[in-house]
Amino acid sequence: MVDASNLPASAGAKRPGQLSEFWRYFKENRGAVIGMWVFAAFVAVAVLADLIAPHDPIVQYRDHLLQPPFWVEGGSWEFPLGTDAVGRDMLSRLLHGARFSFYVGVVVVAFAASGGIVIGLLAGFAPKWVDTLIMRVMDIILAFPSLLLALVLVAILGPSLTNAMIAIAIVLQPHYVRLTRASALSERSKDYVTAARVAGASKLRLMFITVLPNCLSPIIVQGALSFSTAILDAAALGFLGMGAQPPTPEWGTMLAEAREFILRAWWVVTFPGLAILVTVLAINLMGDGLRDALDPKLKRS
Amino acid sequence: MLKFLLSRLLTFLPTFFGVTLISFAFIRALPGDPIIVMAGERGITEERHAELVRQFGFDRPIWEQYLDYLWGVMQGDLGQSFVTKKPVWDEFFALFPATLELSVCAMAFAVLLGLPAGVIAAVNRGKFFDRALMSTALVGYSMPIFWWALLLIIVVSGWLQWTPVSGRISLMFFFPQPTGFMLIDSLISGEKGAFASAVQHLILPTVVLGTIPLAVIARQTRSAMLEVLSEDYIRTARAKGLGPFGINGVHALRNALIPVVTVIGLSVGTLLAGAILTETIFSWPGIGKWMVDSIFRRDYPAVQGGLLLIAVIVMIVNLTVDVVYGFINPRIRKG
Numbered sequence: 001m002v003d004a005s006n007l008p009a010s011a012g013a014k015r016p017g018q019l020s021e022f023w024r025y026f027k028e029n030r031g032a033v034i035g036m037w038v039f040a041a042f043v044a045v046a047v048l049a050d051l052i053a054p055h056d057p058i059v060q061y062r063d064h065l066l067q068p069p070f071w072v073e074g075g076s077w078e079f080p081l082g083t084d085a086v087g088r089d090m091l092s093r094l095l096h097g098a099r100f101s102f103y104v105g106v107v108v109v110a111f112a113a114s115g116g117i118v119i120g121l122l123a124g125f126a127p128k129w130v131d132t133l134i135m136r137v138m139d140i141i142l143a144f145p146s147l148l149l150a151l152v153l154v155a156i157l158g159p160s161l162t163n164a165m166i167a168i169a170i171v172l173q174p175h176y177v178r179l180t181r182a183s184a185l186s187e188r189s190k191d192y193v194t195a196a197r198v199a200g201a202s203k204l205r206l207m208f209i210t211v212l213p214n215c216l217s218p219i220i221v222q223g224a225l226s227f228s229t230a231i232l233d234a235a236a237l238g239f240l241g242m243g244a245q246p247p248t249p250e251w252g253t254m255l256a257e258a259r260e261f262i263l264r265a266w267w268v269v270t271f272p273g274l275a276i277l278v279t280v281l282a283i284n285l286m287g288d289g290l291r292d293a294l295d296p297k298l299k300r301s
Numbered sequence: 302m303l304k305f306l307l308s309r310l311l312t313f314l315p316t317f318f319g320v321t322l323i324s325f326a327f328i329r330a331l332p333g334d335p336i337i338v339m340a341g342e343r344g345i346t347e348e349r350h351a352e353l354v355r356q357f358g359f360d361r362p363i364w365e366q367y368l369d370y371l372w373g374v375m376q377g378d379l380g381q382s383f384v385t386k387k388p389v390w391d392e393f394f395a396l397f398p399a400t401l402e403l404s405v406c407a408m409a410f411a412v413l414l415g416l417p418a419g420v421i422a423a424v425n426r427g428k429f430f431d432r433a434l435m436s437t438a439l440v441g442y443s444m445p446i447f448w449w450a451l452l453l454i455i456v457v458s459g460w461l462q463w464t465p466v467s468g469r470i471s472l473m474f475f476f477p478q479p480t481g482f483m484l485i486d487s488l489i490s491g492e493k494g495a496f497a498s499a500v501q502h503l504i505l506p507t508v509v510l511g512t513i514p515l516a517v518i519a520r521q522t523r524s525a526m527l528e529v530l531s532e533d534y535i536r537t538a539r540a541k542g543l544g545p546f547g548i549n550g551v552h553a554l555r556n557a558l559i560p561v562v563t564v565i566g567l568s569v570g571t572l573l574a575g576a577i578l579t580e581t582i583f584s585w586p587g588i589g590k591w592m593v594d595s596i597f598r599r600d601y602p603a604v605q606g607g608l609l610l611i612a613v614i615v616m617i618v619n620l621t622v623d624v625v626y627g628f629i630n631p632r633i634r635k636g
Contacts, residue, residue, distance in 0.1 A: 031436075139312070140319035143612045143619075145574035148592065152608055155596045156330050232445055236578060239447045240593060255448055262451050263459045273448025281443040288439070 032289020116176020124184030398481030419522020566622030
């Protein structure tokens with residue numbers, strides 16, 4: 001499998017200075033840098049959730065049902081962000097929720113991107129009829145609103161976090177196919193590709209080693225954008241009861257469980273959604289910065 | 302122009318058949334015996350099982366089943382709902398006006414706020430207004446709308462008690478609904494307060510469903526305006542002494558609108574996907590809620606029909622946008 005997370009590194013290492021040039025453009029965008037730090041914190045929380053969470057996320061403290069956060073009357077430091085309807089610590093659940101969202105983002109983007117890149121390169125290099133066939137199939141997938149298609153796929157596969165991730169990856173994949181194919185087609189006719197072909201490079205070598213590294217910029221940007229889409233869609237499916245199942249501390253699932261208490265206990269509703277919003281916002285900020293730094297057309301403007 | 306139209310239709314048809322193929326495959330892709338799966342915990346008798354096998358045509362070769370299905374689709378026959386026993390087509394189009402009404406209001410909300418926001422941001426590029434508006438737009442763009450809906454319910458319906466929490470109209474009103482659009486029906490019913498009630502019920506769902514399109518339109522308008530503002534004819538307009546309104550409103554916006562109109566057209570898919578969440582939260586009796594309910598009721602013929610109809614609606618809208626775009630912008634036609 002061509003792992004998407006390995007690609008940017010190899011592309012950056014090829015020419016010394018490319019990475020530092022990228023960084024120079026990237027850090028000009030203050031929002032993007034803030035987004036990057038928030039995202040780094042999110043990743044750290046996801047990795048360290050077991051260590052930093054004060055309680056077990058699924059243990060129910062029956063003496064502390066719907067206890068408010070510490071700054072509200074009736075709250076205590078034992079449960080800094082309060083407890084939910086069955087007495088589970090909100091903070092611990094939120095911290096563990098970061099782990100699920102991160103997992104969803106990484107797995108979905110890895111599958112959607114690697115699949116999409118391979119299919120997109122194939123479309124760009126294969127005979128015309130294969131290209132047409134692939135693009136028609138992608139058009140068909142894109143004809144469905146993404147959340148609806150994901151929902152129906154989960155209805156077939158059965159509701160679970162894994163199936164939600166599979167469904168979201170399938171729905172997001174056509175975007176990678178289109179991007180990769182478009183860049184591959186524009187790169188294909190350039191001189192360096194002709195040179196490589198004349199020198200006897202095989203088709204596979206042309207596709208993956210000659211052309212692919214030069215198609216990566218838009219794919220990396222798309223990777224950031226679909227990372228946040230994946231988190232949002234997985235949370236939406238969880239919210240509809242079609243994603244992670246209770247008692248999993250997934251943010252969308254937590255919101256679904258909290259719905260009946262919205263007018264009694266604002267904290268069980270506010271925090272999981274805020275966590276989703278902050279994470280998605282950070283990634284989108286970073287994505288905007290990546291696009292500006294990687295897109296040569298917008299540079300200098 | 303005719304050639305352009307034909308080429309668009311030529312890409313429409315294979316996609317249409319592909320979409321029918323997917324919705325056809327849906328019931329057959331269910332693991333195990335689809336009829337037993339649909340029956341679920343209710344269970345099913347031998348005779349009813351045999352009857353359903355015949356009704357769905359599972360006892361015939363798969364290609365024959367597909368051609369049969371396609372033939373039915375062409376005639377508007379999408380099968381019967383498993384739960385209500387009514388034709389899926391009728392169920393869908395009985396609920397569709399509710400979703401259409403909500404979507405139109407959400408889109409109007411998004412355009413009415415998004416266009417000026419984008420223009421103001423572009424004109425004040427880099428200044429406070431631009432930053433504030435674009436940060437807000439990015440927050441809106443990143444918003445989990447199901448959470449946004451719950452927050453608005455807490456604040457607007459819970460604390461302020463300004464709007465009702467669910468439904469399309471207060472239960473105290475009862476009047477005929479010839480159009481299916483509550484705003485129109487409540488007006489012509491002549492009942493006192495009915496229209497106000499309908500509007501109140503619409504506000505929160507409209508805001509929730511319109512939030513993401515609003516953010517997208519504001520961002521798109523800003524970048525389209527920025528591109529146009531650097532053109533020569535804008536400098537000419539400025540040189541001949543046109544005021545800021547003449548320049549921004551008349552010369553720039555008109556040209557900046559072309560990509561914006563495309564974005565608006567292409568948001569229809571986003572709207573219908575958003576309607577799934579919005580309608581579920583606000584108990585809005587439209588097709589989004591109906592799809593979710595049907596999935597939970599294992600009413601798979603309804604899901605299958607809804608899936609197909611929604612996809613076809615999105616495709617028709619996209620095709621229309623494409624063609625209209627070709628009319629407005631001759632450069633596309635040549636491509």
